[in-house]
Amino acid sequence: MNVTVEKKFAVDVVYNGVxxxxxxxxxxxxxxxxxxxxxxxxxxxxxxLLSLFREDGTVVDESQSVEQAGLRPGQELxxxxxxxxxxxxxxxxxxxxxxxxxxxxxxCGRSECECAVYWTGPSHDGAVDNVEHPVHTxxxxxYEVENGWLTDFWKRxxxxxxxxxxxxxxxxxxxxxxxxxxxxxxVSQAGFIxxxxxxxxxxxxxxxxxxxGVMLRDGHWKRLASASEVxxxx
Amino acid sequence: MNGSEELARxxxxxxxxxxxxxxxxxxxxxxxxxxxxxxxxIRNLSSHAGQTALVTLVSLLSRMGxxxxxxxxxxxxxxxxxxxxxxxxxxxxxxGSEAFVRGATINACTDASPDVIFALGDxxxxxxxxxxxxxxGDEWSGRIASHGVGLPRSWxxxxxxxxxxSAALAATEAFKVMLRGLRLRGKWVHEFVQPSRSAxxxxxxxxxxxxxxxxxxxxxxxxxxxxxxxxxxLDRIPRIHMRGRIFDNDTTALSNLNRNMLSxxxxxxxxxxxxxxxxxxxxxxxxxxxxxxxxxPECELLAPRVVVGVDDVPSRWEVQRRGPMWLVVGGTSHxxxxxxxxRLGEPCSGCLHPVxxxxxxxxxxxxxxxxxxxxxxxxxxxxxxxxxPYSQGRQHLWLSPLxxxxxxxxxxxxxxxxxxxxxxxFASRSxxxxxxxxx
Numbered sequence: 001m002n003v004t005v006e007k008k009f010a011v012d013v014v015y016n017g018v019x020x021x022x023x024x025x026x027x028x029x030x031x032x033x034x035x036x037x038x039x040x041x042x043x044x045x046x047x048x049l050l051s052l053f054r055e056d057g058t059v060v061d062e063s064q065s066v067e068q069a070g071l072r073p074g075q076e077l078x079x080x081x082x083x084x085x086x087x088x089x090x091x092x093x094x095x096x097x098x099x100x101x102x103x104x105x106x107x108c109g110r111s112e113c114e115c116a117v118y119w120t121g122p123s124h125d126g127a128v129d130n131v132e133h134p135v136h137t138x139x140x141x142x143y144e145v146e147n148g149w150l151t152d153f154w155k156r157x158x159x160x161x162x163x164x165x166x167x168x169x170x171x172x173x174x175x176x177x178x179x180x181x182x183x184x185x186x187v188s189q190a191g192f193i194x195x196x197x198x199x200x201x202x203x204x205x206x207x208x209x210x211x212x213g214v215m216l217r218d219g220h221w222k223r224l225a226s227a228s229e230v231x232x233x234x
Numbered sequence: 235m236n237g238s239e240e241l242a243r244x245x246x247x248x249x250x251x252x253x254x255x256x257x258x259x260x261x262x263x264x265x266x267x268x269x270x271x272x273x274x275x276i277r278n279l280s281s282h283a284g285q286t287a288l289v290t291l292v293s294l295l296s297r298m299g300x301x302x303x304x305x306x307x308x309x310x311x312x313x314x315x316x317x318x319x320x321x322x323x324x325x326x327x328x329x330g331s332e333a334f335v336r337g338a339t340i341n342a343c344t345d346a347s348p349d350v351i352f353a354l355g356d357x358x359x360x361x362x363x364x365x366x367x368x369x370x371g372d373e374w375s376g377r378i379a380s381h382g383v384g385l386p387r388s389w390x391x392x393x394x395x396x397x398x399x400s401a402a403l404a405a406t407e408a409f410k411v412m413l414r415g416l417r418l419r420g421k422w423v424h425e426f427v428q429p430s431r432s433a434x435x436x437x438x439x440x441x442x443x444x445x446x447x448x449x450x451x452x453x454x455x456x457x458x459x460x461x462x463x464x465x466x467x468l469d470r471i472p473r474i475h476m477r478g479r480i481f482d483n484d485t486t487a488l489s490n491l492n493r494n495m496l497s498x499x500x501x502x503x504x505x506x507x508x509x510x511x512x513x514x515x516x517x518x519x520x521x522x523x524x525x526x527x528x529x530x531p532e533c534e535l536l537a538p539r540v541v542v543g544v545d546d547v548p549s550r551w552e553v554q555r556r557g558p559m560w561l562v563v564g565g566t567s568h569x570x571x572x573x574x575x576x577r578l579g580e581p582c583s584g585c586l587h588p589v590x591x592x593x594x595x596x597x598x599x600x601x602x603x604x605x606x607x608x609x610x611x612x613x614x615x616x617x618x619x620x621x622x623p624y625s626q627g628r629q630h631l632w633l634s635p636l637x638x639x640x641x642x643x644x645x646x647x648x649x650x651x652x653x654x655x656x657x658x659x660f661a662s663r664s665x666x667x668x669x670x671x672x673x
Binding site: 014016017018019041042044049053055056057058078080081082232 | 250419420422423425426487567569570586587588589629630632634636637638640642643645647648649650
């Protein structure tokens with residue numbers, strides 16, 4: 001006689017004070033359990049930051065199975081972000097940076113070629129106080145920064161204890177982040193800001209029609225509703 | 235009616251539960267159209283705790299853009315209630331009309347049909363009709379209950395921790411009433427925003443702490459929402475002794491006024507540290523208008539106790555690396571509060587927050603959530619100063635203020651040491667096969 005052993009069991013997931021039961025399978029990956037918990041509570045905002053925590057404060061390892069993680073029937077798991085902030089400090093852009101940026105992009109691009117600049121500032125804070133115009137090739141559909149210039153640029157930044165805060169480049173038509181923009185930012189680090197200006201930066205000196213995005217921890221880019229989410233223009 | 239810039243972050247937080255096709259303007263208008271009536275008789279306003287409950291509630295409501303009407307007697311302030319000024323309680327409160335958020339008025343009652351009523355203690359309702367909660371509690375615990383539930387006592391206490399907790403509980407209910415009037419993402423949202431018949435909070439404190447506190451020297455890292463909430467609370471505690479420094483290089487923006495409890499419209503553009511130092515009365519603070527760290531020599535030697543409400547996670551690590559004797563960290567995430575304390579040698583804030591997510595997303599915030607973070611921070615400070623700190627099993631608190639009526643609204647836990655602690659604290663090094671002292 002074959003006996004089928006029911007291996008599924010329930011855990012209790014707590015989110016925003018509300019507790020719900022979730023059936024789990026011991027072979028199930030914790031990452032799948034996490035996704036089901038997120039769906040169970042209808043979380044739509046910053047779901048990628050959420051993890052499951054045990055009562056002893058330890059995080060449930062998402063690379064393991066439910067069984068490997070030692071989850072037990074009836075165990076209580078807290079669904080919460082693994083990063084909690086007091087607030088976000090936006091980049092403070094000095095008053096002359098935006099006009100200087102537009103001037104370089106217009107002068108170099110001459111309404112017919114793409115161009116790029118980098119905003120830099122002291123490494124230890126969120127200030128932007130300089131515009132760097134790289135040596136680059138250019139065309140109506142792209143640009144490529146010269147390797148030698150880039151190497152020298154990194155050395156200069158390191159010596160001066162400065163860093164690149166954002167990259168800004170132009171497009172011939174509308175502003176968007178192309179596949180190559182996604183793949184080849186000058187800084188591949190979560191939080192890095194990329195700005196694309198439409199129509200070779202002709203028109204008003206404003207970021208109103210710009211594409212402004214930020215790199216997420218998983219390497220994807222997220223478009224922001226407004227530049228003011230990440231920048232304070234002084 | 236203006237005020238959309240002040241309410242931008244609150245509107246953003248509403249997005250967690252409001253349907254995508256509802257415009258930001260509609261959410262903002264809904265916030266600003268809420269009419270809240272606050273009622274009290276003279277008996278409930280004769281104590282500092284009662285007055286603090288009312289002032290805190292009105293401030294939290296007004297910072298959400300709501301219209302507040304007062305049916306209260308004329309009575310003098312027992313103690314100062316910064317940032318409000320004046321000697322009479324009604325005048326001080328009405329002086330706050332549109333001082334927090336443009337368009338958020340505070341007036342004497344002229345409207346017989348409010349959306350929500352809050353009554354202090356056992357004050358009579360006088361025939362008003364609307365959903366009503368009563369604010370009750372004692373020195374160390376706050377409670378709200380729908381009218382007719384339980385038998386509330388009058389506020390006859392001086393010590394105000396419980397009264398401020400009851401104000402935060404009440405403000406949450408007003409927010410949920412507002413949310414329920416909008417089109418929500420789905421039926422599942424209702425369990426997060428349904429009204430509380432009754433709710434309470436006692437800070438998980440089981441020991442008497444006394445009524446007089448000498449906190450000694452304290453450094454505050456950041457003059458943002460959580461530090462301002464903590465200092466708003468500390469400055470209202472009678473007979474508290476404290477001196478300290480506060481570090482921040484930022485200036486007040488309109489978008490801060492939805493939660494920065496010591497800031498007013500007139501402060502926009504001013505250094506946050508100057509505002510906070512000026513508004514605090516009995517709490518003496520030296521403002522240091524500089525970002526913490528930054529090669530600033532004043533950062534080299536920290537006070538024995540440090541309050542961290544600083545923006546980014548690496549800055550928390552930097553403070554922790556300097557090895558203060560005791561550190562309290564407050565943070566918020568959407569509708570949740572994180573509060574933890576770290577004594578030298580215990581698992582540190584790097585063990586609790588080991589990952590930095592330097593996302594530049596504007597953080598969604600609302601007045602009462604930031605205020606809860608301040609309350610949790612101050613309670614840890616008071617327990618520490620009284621020599622009765624929370625046990626290690628309560629080193630971290632995860633609080634969900636929307637549903638304080640549920641048993642899982644507060645989740646206490648220890649902070650486990652992590653081998654990959656970015657601070658490389660003593661506790662984390664103890665997990666490795668190396669000498670933690672030499673390492």
